[in-house]
Amino acid sequence: MFKDSSLHIAARDSIAWWKAWLVRLIAVLLSLIVCAIVIFGLTKMNPVEVYKGIFSGAVGTSRRAWVTIRDTMVLLLIAIGLTPAFKMKFWNIGAEGQILVGGATTAALMIYAGDSLPTPVLMILMFVASMAAGVIWGVIPAIFKAYFNTNETLFTLMLNYVAMQIVTFCIVYWENPAGSNTVGIINSATRAGWLPELGGLTYGWNVVIVLVFTIGMYIYMKYSKQGYEVAVVGESQDTARYARINVKRTIIRTMGISGGICGVAGFLLVSGASHTISTSTAGGRGFTAIIVAWLSKFNAFVMILVSFFLVFMEKGAIQIASQFNLNENASDVITGIILFFILGSEFFIRYRIAFTKAHK
Known part of the structure; x- marks a missing residue:
């Protein structure tokens, strides 16, 4: 009983x-x-009408659909950049700053080298320079974490505000005539430094670049020796040391990769989307990407779906606000x-x- x-x-x-x-x-x-x-x-x-409004706002027209795809690709790229750091349990909250320094570097090259370099050379230079800027911004807190065990959450978060001030200084230095915190459309007449169309698609290059990084990160984390080291360091640094993994080098290298990819996101935002730079260029995407990475359990391909869903709802919000x-x-x-x-x-x-x- x-x-x-x-x-x-x-x-x-x-x-x-x-x-x-x-x-x-x-x-x-x-x-x-x-x-x-x-x-x-x-x-x-009627909830069905509201759902229809959200759908229309996100993909109701071809232009809206491509803008949604463009923003999905940027958010996905940032989430891809955060993946190795978070897998290593290095809480990189500084993606916003890494995006801004990458975007500022791109904007500087568009302004100063836009009229003197051929488009292919300029594009490659902007891509590499934005990545290098992001690497530097990611390696700084990594060095302090590796050698002085500083709190990476606070360190990377504070670097966001430093990056914002650098962007503000650059905008003032570039003498924005409007006096606001935006430099305006860069090279609007010549479109020098604007990411060109690919196969007639305005944001074709955005899609190609991000998908290459997505596939590359999946292979890197799942099949490479360095990806294995990232996972081991994230599980236990003592175990990593016992396995003769150089923990300091792994931390610095991984944050360099993380920051570099976020820097490329800044390149896409400035050269491939807005063609301007401001303190709001990142637009909170660095924090939203954290949600994408966690929801996807650091699976690069699942991140595509999660990124699309969040951007889809964001675009739908604008539509239902105006329509209803x-x-x-x-x-x-x-x-x-x-x-x-x-x-x-x-x-x-x-x-x-x-x-x-x-x-x-």
Whole structure:
């Protein structure tokens, strides 16, 4: 005879990949139902119409679709850049600064070398220089972490503000006639330094560059010796030292890679998108990319889907704000609910719940 029953939570040994994705799909469907209830409760509007507005704002026209793809690629690239650092448990919160220094370097070359260098040479130079600037910005906190064990979270975060001040100084030095914190459209007449079209597609190069980095990072982290060292250092530095891995060199090298990729994101934002530089060029993407990396569990290909979803919702927010006279935060509420369900689904993928009966 049983006295009572109790709830028991245990970690799963494994779960089939299709079951894991089925759980995530169910979570998304449930989140959409909850979102519909919230939308109707707050606005008394048809949730389907709001969903249509979000879809239209993101991919309703070919231009909107390409802008969504462009911004997805930039966010994805930043998340790719954060991946090795976070896998190593080096909390790189400085992507914003690394993007800004890469963008500022690109802008400087566009201004000073745009009329004197052929386009292919200028593009290669801007790409390499922006990456080098990001590497420097990533290596600085890595050196202090490796040799003095400083707090990398605070260090990288403070470097964001240093980068913002550098950009502000550059803009003032370049004598912006409007007097605001933007240098205006650079080389608008000659388009020198503007990333050219590829196959008739305005943002074709953005897609190609980011996909190359995505595939490269997947191979680097999964199959290379250095990727293995990153994983070991992240699990335990003592174990890494026992395995004769140079921990200091690994930290510095990994943050150089992380910062360099974020610097390239600055190149894409300035040369391939806005063609200007300001303190808001990064636009918070460095922090959003952290969400992308964590939700994707550092899987480079899953990051494509997560990046697209977040940008999709961001673009949809603008549309529903104008179409239905709603605050843009309405889309943030929808995004938050969906993310909550997606994150919650990971619990059921990792753990199983069972009811056990206790005997008298």
